[in-house]
Each structure stands twice: as structure tokens, then as C-alpha cells.
Amino acid sequence: MPFPGTGTIWMNGSLVKWADAKIHIASHVIHYGSAVFEGARCYDTPQGPACFRLAAHTHRLYNSAKIYRMPIPIEPAAFDEAILGTIRANGFKACYIRPLVYRGYGEPGVSPMGSPVDLAILCWEWGAYLGAEALEKGVDVCVSSWTRSAPNTFPTMAKSSANYASSQLIKMEAMADGYAEGIALDSQGHVSEGSAQNLFLVRDGVLFTPPLYSSVLPGITRDSVITLAMDLGYEVRETVIQREALYVADELFFCGTAAEVTPIRSVDRIQIGPGRCGPITKALQSRFFDVISGAVPDHHGWLTYVYPEATGADTRKQEKAVSR
Numbered sequence: 001m002p003f004p005g006t007g008t009i010w011m012n013g014s015l016v017k018w019a020d021a022k023i024h025i026a027s028h029v030i031h032y033g034s035a036v037f038e039g040a041r042c043y044d045t046p047q048g049p050a051c052f053r054l055a056a057h058t059h060r061l062y063n064s065a066k067i068y069r070m071p072i073p074i075e076p077a078a079f080d081e082a083i084l085g086t087i088r089a090n091g092f093k094a095c096y097i098r099p100l101v102y103r104g105y106g107e108p109g110v111s112p113m114g115s116p117v118d119l120a121i122l123c124w125e126w127g128a129y130l131g132a133e134a135l136e137k138g139v140d141v142c143v144s145s146w147t148r149s150a151p152n153t154f155p156t157m158a159k160s161s162a163n164y165a166s167s168q169l170i171k172m173e174a175m176a177d178g179y180a181e182g183i184a185l186d187s188q189g190h191v192s193e194g195s196a197q198n199l200f201l202v203r204d205g206v207l208f209t210p211p212l213y214s215s216v217l218p219g220i221t222r223d224s225v226i227t228l229a230m231d232l233g234y235e236v237r238e239t240v241i242q243r244e245a246l247y248v249a250d251e252l253f254f255c256g257t258a259a260e261v262t263p264i265r266s267v268d269r270i271q272i273g274p275g276r277c278g279p280i281t282k283a284l285q286s287r288f289f290d291v292i293s294g295a296v297p298d299h300h301g302w303l304t305y306v307y308p309e310a311t312g313a314d315t316r317k318q319e320k321a322v323s324r
């Protein structure tokens with residue numbers, strides 16, 4: 001169903017009505033996928049709307065742009081302010097946030113250097129990506145026949161639009177075959193990630209997740225889950241995972257800004273553990289939702305309040321950049 005869209009979009013410093021936020025068909029990005037972007041969320045908390053790990057998302061956006069030689073013409077702090085201003089302009093209590101850095105209308109040809117680096121920020125209200133029921137009951141997934149990009153091809157550290165050609169192939173194949181999602185393997189045949197989620201496996205009480213060299217996006221939710229798991233006293237290992245380890249896991253779950261923490265109940269029609277959300281997934285999911293909803297103190301400085309003056313506290317303390 002076409003998405004009607006609402007409110008205003010920030011484009012190169014101006015707020016533009018959703019219906020008027022257009023770019024020229026000759027823009028470089030349309031022909032060559034020359035964009036990097038972010039996906040973040042703002043949550044409704046008792047102290048008002050708060051963006052989850054805004055600084056980490058902006059930091060990753062600037063890293064992605066650096067890899068693709070796209071100089072962003074404003075400072076990260078100004079970008080953060082533009083995001084907060086866009087949420088305020090739309091009056092959202094909770095929303096998904098999509099910052100975009102793209103090569104606009106300039107010179108034709110593969111080289112992006114003659115095309116401007118344009119910026120946009122879109123926000124919209126978006127519920128559970130894999131469905132509200134999925135958070136509770138889990139999803140049925142397959143191992144994709146599509147391999148994630150090999151090292152030194154499309155850099156997976158960059159959240160580049162071009163990488164999502166691979167994600168689309170994984171997602172379409174999974175859906176065509178009746179699954180909610182696909183898990184891609186890396187070029188060595190080891191577990192990589194879902195089309196737009198990182199993955200965790202639980203075995204004998206220990207959490208395992210593929211390392212960044214298994215062609216995964218350095219997910220901010222992945223980093224948050226590792227931190228929360230360690231807070232809760234679990235051991236976490238970033239290690240290469242064989243495909244068959246998926247089938248014999250006690251628990252499996254996806255994590256990501258859109259998917260949040262979603263249990264996986266089967267892979268290739270093989271039931272995982274008891275076929276529902278396992279106890280460690282549940283503990284981490286609950287902790288994650290408590291943190292993002294402001295139900296527990298923000299020990300890690302992960303929440304940036306949209307209306308800081310209304311919270312009555314110094315809530316603008318910023319976390320350090322993601323190191324994992």
C-alpha cells in the first residue's frame with residue numbers, strides 16, 4: 001500500500017511539505033545509488049520524546065559518508081539539531097528517523113564528484129518492523145541463497161544505499177518463499193546478518209554474534225545489546241558462526257533499529273529451542289524496551305530528549321561513539 005506520508009521533511013536546511021520534497025530524475029543518486037543514510041528511532045518516554053543513540057547514528061552516518069568521499073557540509077552537532085528540529089516541527093511523540101546524504105543533480109556519469117552532496121531528514125510514525133506479534137512470538141526465517149558482499153567489494157561498515165540492493169534480494173526471496181526474513185551468509189559461508197538486522201545466537205547461556213568481518217553492518221542495536229547483556233552478567237562472544245549452529249541454537253534473535261529485539265522461532269523450518277521467545281532473549285528484550293522507553297535510568301547516556309528544557313534535568317549528556 002502506498003505510504004501517504006505526513007508533515008514536513010528537512011532538505012538542505014529548509015522544511016518542505018512531504019508532498020513537495022522532490023529531487024530531479026537526473027540526480028546522481030537515482031542512477032548510481034550514491035547515498036548513505038541512517039535509520040534511528042525516537043521513543044515516547046515519561047520525560048517526552050527521546051531519540052535513542054542519536055550521536056552514535058550521526059557518527060556512523062559521517063563515517064559512511066567519509067568512506068564514500070562525500071563531505072557533509074554541516075557539523076555533526078548541527079545535523080543532530082536538524083533532526084531534533086524536524087521531530088519538533090512534526091510534533092511527533094515517537095517516530096522513525098531517516099537521515100539521508102545523497103549525490104544530487106550535477107554532472108552525468110559514474111563519477112559522483114561533479115554532483116552536490118545533498119541532505120535530507122525524514123520522520124514518520126512506524127510501529128514494529130516485523131509486526132507487533134513478532135516481538136512476542138518470534139519469526140520464521142530462512143538462510144538466504146544470496147551471499148552478503150565479500151570483503152573489499154561493497155564496504156559493510158558503510159550504511160550505503162547501494163548495499164540495500166543485496167538486502168532487497170534477501171528480503172524478496174525470503175518473502176516469496178513464505179518467510180518473514182532471510183539470514184545471509186558471508187563469502188566464506190559463515191553467518192552474516194538479516195536483510196536489515198544483526199543476529200544473536202544463545203547457546204548454553206552464552207551469547208554469540210558474528211564479528212564485523214563477517215560482512216555485517218556495525219549495528220547500533222547490536223552494540224546496545226552487547227552492552228545490556230554484559231550489564232545483566234551474560235558472556236558475549238563476537239565470533240564466526242557456522243550455518244548449522246543456527247539450527248541447534250537454544251535461542252536466536254534479530255536486532256536492529258527497525259526490528260528492535262525480535263526472536264526467531266525457526267530457520268529453514270527447523271524449530272529453534274522451544275519455538276518461541278527464549279528466556280535470555282526475553283530478558284534482553286525487556287531490558288532494551290525499559291531503556292528506550294525511559295522506564296529505567298539512562299546509565300549509558302543513550303537518550304537525547306527532543307525538548308530537553310521540559311525534562312528538568314541535564315539530559316543532553318552524550319554517549320561516546322560506538323566502538324564495536
Ligand SMILES: Cc1ncc(COP(=O)(O)O)c(C=O)c1O
Pocket residue numbers: 039167193194195196197198216217218219220221222255256257258
Ligand atoms: C544490513 C543491516 N544490518 C544491521 C542493521 C541493524 O543496525 P542498527 O541497529 O544500527 O539499526 C541494519 C539496520 O539498519 C541493517 O540495515
